[in-house]
Amino acid sequence: MTLHIQKSFDPQKGLWEIVPQGEIDISTAPVLRSCLDEAFNEEKGHIVLDFDQLRYMDSTGLGVIIGAYSRMKEKGYRIVLKNPRKNILKLLQITNLDRILCAEQE
């Protein structure tokens, strides 16, 4: 299973756009954790996670995102998910995380 992540920072908007491609599970979740931490340490800004090309994620990925969300919230920044596929949206809804992470879609 593979996970590739593209990231870019828009200095005008003060926004990271991070696009994971592939699958996030126990073997690849550390890659996402490092990417989020490195991005936020490099440039403080909000993070948009575009899940359009993410085929699969389970609680290991949710845990990484919850951790990043909590750390960023303390410093006044947000992390937002967009374009989750149906299977991932179902997990977000089951855990109520859609309410805090998918604000753009409301």
Added chain:
Amino acid sequence: MADLLKLSVPGKPEYVGMVRMAISCLANSIGFDIEAIEDIKVAVSEACTNALCHSKNRAGGYEVYCEMSDDKLVVSVVDQSGGYDKNSYKEPCLDHPQEGGLGIYIIKALMDEVDIFTELGYGTRIRMVKYTR
């Protein structure tokens, strides 16, 4: 009579994806729809992750038993990682999300029946059932 498929999985994270692929093929062959197949994939992955996370010796591995019949798929993930104190498990508080502790909650939400047997000093078996309907 149900067919039984047994997978013996090394205790390394990189094999969880392979279990997921195998389970996906099995569920498809029984006739589950796409949403149910996704549910089963996530639930089995969560159980495998659970086996790995509770393992003091990750090299020890775990077993995945799949019983296939016309109307259901029964998957049991069995480890010998020393078990845990069942009384210590708390349902996650969804209003105050934490980094860990969502796995069992998700399994219960996605599968039709879930039984967890654990014994301190021995191991844990998570038995999950999904009906084809």
